[in-house]
Amino acid sequence: MALSDDRLAAQMAFLVEADRLKSVLRATTLADGSRRENSGEHSWHLALYALVLADQAGPGVSIDRVVRMLILHDLVEIDVGDVPIHSADGHAHGSAAVLAAERAAAERIFGLLPPEQAAAFRALWEEFEAAETPDAVFAKSLDRVQPVMQNLASGGGTWTTYNVTAEQLESRVGVKIARGAPALWDWVRERTRSYFG
Amino acid sequence: MALSDDRLAAQMAFLVEADRLKSVLRATTLADGSRRENSGEHSWHLALYALVLADQAGPGVSIDRVVRMLILHDLVEIDVGDVPIHSADGHAHGSAAVLAAERAAAERIFGLLPPEQAAAFRALWEEFEAAETPDAVFAKSLDRVQPVMQNLASGGGTWTTYNVTAEQLESRVGVKIARGAPALWDWVRERTRSYFG
Numbered sequence: 001m002a003l004s005d006d007r008l009a010a011q012m013a014f015l016v017e018a019d020r021l022k023s024v025l026r027a028t029t030l031a032d033g034s035r036r037e038n039s040g041e042h043s044w045h046l047a048l049y050a051l052v053l054a055d056q057a058g059p060g061v062s063i064d065r066v067v068r069m070l071i072l073h074d075l076v077e078i079d080v081g082d083v084p085i086h087s088a089d090g091h092a093h094g095s096a097a098v099l100a101a102e103r104a105a106a107e108r109i110f111g112l113l114p115p116e117q118a119a120a121f122r123a124l125w126e127e128f129e130a131a132e133t134p135d136a137v138f139a140k141s142l143d144r145v146q147p148v149m150q151n152l153a154s155g156g157g158t159w160t161t162y163n164v165t166a167e168q169l170e171s172r173v174g175v176k177i178a179r180g181a182p183a184l185w186d187w188v189r190e191r192t193r194s195y196f197g
Numbered sequence: 198m199a200l201s202d203d204r205l206a207a208q209m210a211f212l213v214e215a216d217r218l219k220s221v222l223r224a225t226t227l228a229d230g231s232r233r234e235n236s237g238e239h240s241w242h243l244a245l246y247a248l249v250l251a252d253q254a255g256p257g258v259s260i261d262r263v264v265r266m267l268i269l270h271d272l273v274e275i276d277v278g279d280v281p282i283h284s285a286d287g288h289a290h291g292s293a294a295v296l297a298a299e300r301a302a303a304e305r306i307f308g309l310l311p312p313e314q315a316a317a318f319r320a321l322w323e324e325f326e327a328a329e330t331p332d333a334v335f336a337k338s339l340d341r342v343q344p345v346m347q348n349l350a351s352g353g354g355t356w357t358t359y360n361v362t363a364e365q366l367e368s369r370v371g372v373k374i375a376r377g378a379p380a381l382w383d384w385v386r387e388r389t390r391s392y393f394g
Contacts, residue, residue, distance in 0.1 A: 004380070005384065008381070015245065015249055018242065019229075019347070045212075048212065053213060067264055117249070123249075146212075150216070
């Protein structure tokens with residue numbers, strides 16, 4: 001009883017800590033442009049993207065594993081914050097300094113959980129970050145396409161904020177969407193022409 | 198090509214419409230009490246609860262189906278809004294008028310999707326609402342326990358707003374948590390004693 005109480009106490013402490021992801025603001029706004037999106041609601045939206053766009057996934061992709069990855073993928077931002085793709089002329093996202101900070105955050109945040117659960121969640125997050133397995137590649141495609149859809153809906157969003165060109169959108173975003181979901185990027189790129197002219 | 202384009206257009210229209218769930222405010226606040234929680238980030242938090250508290254589920258529960266249910270479960274609130282459990286002395290939530298409005302909302306919102314997907318999502322939502330299958334019963338337990346944890350963290354929350362008693366918490370909330378996750382409710386109820394004295 002004492003042992004299972006400790007286990008539940010650790011799990012609940014993690015779930016209360018996770019609440020802070022709702023206060024991490026992204027550069028992207030809601031579709032109606034009314035305010036910036038937070039990383040908690042963004043993670044929910046991506047999980048919904050995975051359920052809806054399942055038939056865009058390549059062979060061997062498990063949508064349930066993709067959903068699990070997407071639910072966990074941004075938790076490190078509780079410590080590190082969101083690093084916008086187009087900020088610092090596209091150089092901040094994925095920099096060595098950011099990656100090191102995210103690793104430390106993963107250690108601390110997943111480390112709140114019971115050990116075997118911490119290891120399982122951490123492994124799923126590492127798999128997402130590495131973007132090598134079919135599940136992770138598809139999850140990354142969704143993480144890149146959702147902000148494009150938000151920007152299209154709001155009339156520019158971060159493309160306007162950061163003076164993004166069609167070429168930068170292709171190299172920073174389009175390539176990664178196309179890697180996991182080529183037909184999806186074809187469809188979305190076509191819709192971006194009205195903004196990029 | 199034209200047909201798959203139509204399909205993707207319908208799916209994307211649904212995903213943009215779903216964004217509005219991030220603007221539906223709940224009575225419950227964030228754990229730090231800084232603002233009211235919205236139903237989009239709430240849905241993400243519940244999906245995380247399901248992953249973390251999987252070992253509280255009874256036999257035969259599929260956590261992946263529970264996660265899918267929780268991702269979809271509040272979408273009807275885009276049209277209907279959130280109806281707090283403790284509002285109108287506990288009588289508003291689940292009233293015939295609210296249920297009818299939620300059904301109409303499900304028809305409209307899931308109806309944006311391609312037909313076979315609309316039917317599958319609608320069926321999962323109906324299963325959640327009926328709270329009869331093991332998956333739905335466990336999903337409902339999580340939907341009831343998360344606001345309790347938010348209220349504990351913020352020092353009262355909706356219990357203070359609506360003058361809730363320990364007996365009302367037990368009958369409106371505890372019974373439903375215990376139905377799908379009895380040990381979880383035992384643990385959480387014990388923590389609520391410091392508030393209800």
